[in-house]
Amino acid sequence: MATPTPKFINVRGQLMDLSIPKIMGIVNVTPDSFYDGGQIRSNRDLLHKVEKMLADGADILDVGAYSSRPGAAEVSEKEERKLATHAVSEIVKAFPEAVVSIDSFRMTVARASLDVGASIINDISGGELDESMFDLVIERNVPYIMMHMRGNPQTMSQMTDYKDIISDIIDYFNFKLSQLTRKGVKDIIIDPGFGFAKTREQNFELMNKLELLWMLDVPMLCGISRKSMIFKTLNCTPDQALNGTTALNMASLMKGASILRVHDVREAKETITLFQEIKNR
Template sequence: MDLSIPKIMGIVNVTQDSFYDGGKIKTDRDLLQKAEKMLSEGADILDIGAYSSRPGAKDIALEEEQQTAAQAVVQIMKEFPEAVISIDTFRSEVAETCVQEGAAIINDISAGELDDDMFDLVIRLNIPYIMMHMRGNPRTMSQMTDYGDLVSDVIDYFNLKITQLRRKGVKDLIIDPGFGFAKTREQNFELMAKLELLWMLDVPMLSGVSRKSMIFKTLDCTPDEALNGTTALNMASLMKGASILRVHDVKEAKETVTLFEQLKKKD
């Protein structure tokens, strides 16, 4: 996949308690309609998640996540065989099962911190791997926001992991700075303001701010009303070097990329 033009990753939550769209996909028909809509609107990747990572989210048994995620991958690949699917999980067993069913990318919010076998799996499969910055886990991360220097700490975190995986031959790595994960609202904006500094790591970057609390709490609105704010920060992400936008709203994100590309032509 050529990332010289930014790509859109559509969020497909098959969980019941995600912060924005949890519980909206109840049947295979709901799933396929969601996938079809996103693909028709220009999604380059469909990111399937069966474990909510919102702050304070309840734990889900491995077997339940594995079964739910794998079933979603199977259904989408059967109906849309050309789709590129990433599996949003921090569990290596879930990731491996979904890759066997057709997923092409692993998207790990913990960057291997919550499963010691994840890096070994990525190395063995040599599969594209998205790793996010987070501290703790979804239930504890809100209490883990003390940093010496936020951006430097994030860069150091990724530098160690990139070096470790590169030495083992993994080529396709993408970083996600983890907006909303173990970061206060002020820290999220600090990170966004300095996002271009992460380019020193020399790997593509994903930005995931879609309808998050840094937007709706700042604008004093609800997640349902946070699309305009999402678009604003998506454009900021692109201008600071993001190669992938992870979003709930594909059409609007695709339009943002189109306008960004026009700006680049005039730069």
């Protein structure tokens, strides 16, 4: 099985080996996320969810306080920062060894979250929605996950006109990688952005040709958990999309994903275990 070059990222002075794929568990503290919005209403809910994710095998906990589903309501910077920093600080206090990423496109939210214990930035806009985000990444020298997206969560569903979706995504990342690497940033992960400014058909074209992103020579995160490309294709609901998620998680791994961003950690862990058995034969 052909695979991309193994990579390591430096997280708080420790090397995380991505030659064995890692699991990023989604911890949404928003009331309106498309699948699990409103599930966390208290510290007890938060810590119970995190404890289960860690026990099930999560390597990274991705805290988000701004729903990025298509058409999501705007959340003020102040409210997002308040929700995110509270969640991050509670997690690292209860689980000091946990690796926490902050899912935000706002530099101020990312900075405040790093200050209370987050150690990775996960930016759905790749610096497009806050031009000061790259300055923070350079200053703090933390791993940076940058996703491909057009527009913002309110407008992205109308911005799906590509000349060639794979070439356009590669060009997008090439430009941004050159900006960051020239400034000395080493730990960069790309996310092709399934479901963001892409139609259902474009999402499947992207999945079919995902291995072409290896030419960028950086680790890749895939986040397809319970997304509409699954439940619309299978004519079901997000609640019923776990089996489809598992199928596409395996496809992502076969095509070079180093990190799976998921709602369901145990099932993702089983998928990676089976993938490793295939890969090592």
